[in-house]
Amino acid sequence: MSLVTMNINGHEVKAENREPILKSIRAMGIKVPTLCHMDGLEPYGVCRMCVVQVKHGKRTKLVTSCNFPAAEGLEIQTDTEEVLQHRRMMAELLLARSPEVKKVQEIAASLGITKSRFKVAETSDCILCGLCVRVCDEIVGASALGFIGRGKDRVVGTPWYVNTDSCIACGACTYVCPTGAMQMETLTKERWRRELSGKERICRYARMGLISNKVCPNNFECATCEVDQQLFDEFGTHPILALKPGLHQHPKQVGHFSLIEDRSYFQGHTWAKTSKEHTRVGVDDFAQKVIGGISRVAFRAEPGDVVHRGDPALNVSNNGHRATMLFPISGKIIHINPALEDDPSLVNEDCYDRGWLYTMKPTNSYEDKSTLINPDEADQWTQDESDHLFSILTDSKSAALSDGGELLHNFSRNLEKKDWERITNSFFSGGELS
Amino acid sequence: MRPQELPSKLRIVSLGNTPQNAEERAYSAIQSCFGLNCELLSPEPPPEFALDVLRGQCNSLEILDWLESRFPQPDQWIFGITDVDLAIPVLTFVFGEARLGGRSAVISTFRLHEEFYGRPADTLMLLSRIEKEAIHEVGHMMGLTHCLDRNCVMYPSNSLSQTDVKSIKLCPDCRSNLYS
């Protein structure tokens, strides 16, 4: 893959050649409304909410950014009057077709539109974004849904009309549907499954191969089922979406702790997430939970400093206990997170996003790759760290493992000093004296 | 951490009023999974000594200590089943607790009953949960830690649905770790 240089709203940016420009635009923090786009699915370019203006050579035109490929020398404007006018027009058309849909109302309102000048013969909650069709085809691999008809008569089809055997009743289509038009109840397949008897009534997650064969005890009412809840909690999204690499950017649960697979982790429970511009670092959920209600933080480095992996990054205190968190990578500090000085509890609330610590320019990203714990090893590592933590917490004579329950919020507050020290030494800052 | 040696016997004891057949089912599950020589003991009273009055739960770690001193033979392991609710200081409750590579474990049937969740009693379900929890805790005594495979009996259960989802078997990795 080669890099190209483009210009977005007057700023120079680098992008992979031919990757959709929406990605670079969003990476700059610019908001672009989208309806038919989902990371990880082939772009479809049908809702036209994501239009931007592109100039290549002498020609200027409006394009859908979700599927327009990056190229050397592109000049992109994301909110010219022309762009906004086009988006408003699309929003009005959508609002005429689907006046009841919350998502459509929201997007329209964000463009200043509350009423549509257009009239349609029949309104519908389905906006034909094609997400259900694509998710079933590209991710589930069942290809059970399709469009039927053309033009304004076009509707999403199959399960309503044909009792096809290819639907595995996974529910991915209803999960990705932005309007709620796609309902499990309307899939006749699902009704049919309820008529199955005894041992044929296999849980949908068993059919997906996620759990070993299990007969559904809950009449396929997945929305109120604990099994369903558990798998959603574990994966942070619809389980079948989580299984496709690159799609999974929600925290997932490993025992008591959460992880995100879009970044690498350091032994001292800090993380590093690299984007094109910089690498962001922060503390992980394990650290955040073990330290408990953070009342004060002190940054140990400033913008401009050059630091090494394992150097002290942050002192944290939780009314009484103190710990030092270490840098996961070597590099130069660009920013510190200004929000943390006012509100250190952001680290507890949102350690993977708003509670970040520093942005840095890494010295040697290649070396970072090989020394950090990468996302596919992070599950096992977190499980092992969790077992290790419990063996320390339960160590009256010798280590024990406990099964069940939730970690009590702020549990470390009641630990004795020597236990707390053992924990900070084992997990956060082994060598560093604080 | 693996045990120094396998026990000459694993002794199973109920503490309080455990559900009918609970010990017998634990006995046969443990025996068939690990091939340990098991023995049922006569029941002991409920573990009132471990009660945390504020929480209304018994401390499972104290029960392990008690079991080890009540049944001190170093070459025998001791496995308790109780109907009281268990917890440790940092967790809201526990289904069970075991010394890793050690000689004591305990499980509670308190939260394995359907009735606890406001649903009608289901004896088959209850006994199958008891079997899974028993094998899981003995797995810890045998030196196994938690497994990431949600179908493996060594998968940690933070809630009952996780116990229900997992099977009663060790996954191939855990099985090979047992004897490596």
Ligand code: SF4
């Ligand atoms: S429920 Fe059926 S139609 Fe919907 S995504 Fe799954 S397989 Fe496809």
Ligand code: SF4
């Ligand atoms: S209701 Fe629960 S057990 Fe039944 S199919 Fe849905 S998730 Fe599986």
Ligand code: FES
């Ligand atoms: S998001 Fe680009 S056209 Fe729909």
Ligand SMILES: [Zn+2]
């Ligand atoms: Zn366990």
Ligand SMILES: [Zn+2]
């Ligand atoms: Zn396993």
